[in-house]
Amino acid sequence: MVLAGDRLSPTTSNEYRRLLDRQILPSLGIRKVPTLRAADLDVFYSNLFRQGGDGGSAQSGPPTHALIRRLLSQAVKWGWCAANPAANASRPKVRHHEVHLPTPEQVVALPKVATDRDPDLGCCLRLPAVTGARRGELCALKWSDVDLDAGLLAISRSIVDGRSDSLIEKGTKTHSSREITLDQGTKAALAKQLSRHVERAAACHVSLPTSAFVFSDSPDGITPWRPGRVTLAVVRLCQRVGVADVRLHDLRHFAATRMLVAGVPVRTVSGRLGHANAATTLNVYAHFVETSDAEAAEVLSDLLSDPKPGN
Helix, strand or coil: CCCCHHHCCHHHHHHHHHHHHHHHHHHHCCCCHHHCCHHHHHHHHHHHHHCCCCCCECCCECHHHHHHHHHHHHHHHCCCCCCCHHHCCCCCCCCCCCCCCCCHHHHHHHHHHHHHHCHHHHHHHHHHHHHCCCHHHHHHCEHHHEECCCCEEEECCEEEECHHHCEEEECCCCCCCEEEECCHHHHHHHHHHHHHHHHHHHHCCCCCCCCCECCECCCCCCCECCHHHHHHHHHHHHHHHCCCCCCHHHHHHHHHHHHHHCCCCHHHHHHHHCCCCHHHHHHHCHHHHHHHHHHHHHHHHHHHCCCCCCC
């Protein structure tokens, strides 16, 4: 059975292949589709959860279930079975994962250490910590997306690793664009990045078009950084500074949680992160919203408490 690959993003297609090879086919591959029942899937999901299988999200459920349901829906369309057993199966439990947060000291240190060795990487690491941009979105940034005068950054696309070392440019995760206001420090970092890029282009006697990628090893900026390359660079940087448990994506988490704890409205945080809606933000960062709410309660309590004698 095949899925309509042209309707799947490269990332989703690769994830589906991984789930098929490692989880679904070893357990269910010997079964004929017409003989598969909801009870069989319940047993499969139960075993998978006990073995620490994929957790997925509260909205869509574990990705294995989503894939099985999609495959069997296609089987119904092709006449291989009369009904989709996954529709009546008990959706497996969602395995919740703790959001890992780097400390403020780590967030300050990583871009600084990176800048000393590789200024381009230092600039790259600053962006997710203040904008919450995803890895693929960072790699897809072009100078036409940067308005230094207005202090705005437009995020409208993403870069993903394809097969055979190819790079694929696609829309953002939610297929929508967003515009983010930049702080003065980040504007200065991007201005320096642009100056370095212009100098490299001039040294190689090439022009730097506005369509050039902000992070590129090409003097003319026509080729973006690979997302995998950025991840590897961060891993090596963390090893160098003795921080073994910080991932690039954790800088995005840092930006989100600091905004929420500071009292920034959830809808604003959701917009900067590029979530489909505020409910997604609340689901991922519920604990931090509760923390912020508790602090708000204390503030209001202080305001409404009886004044002390003599005041």
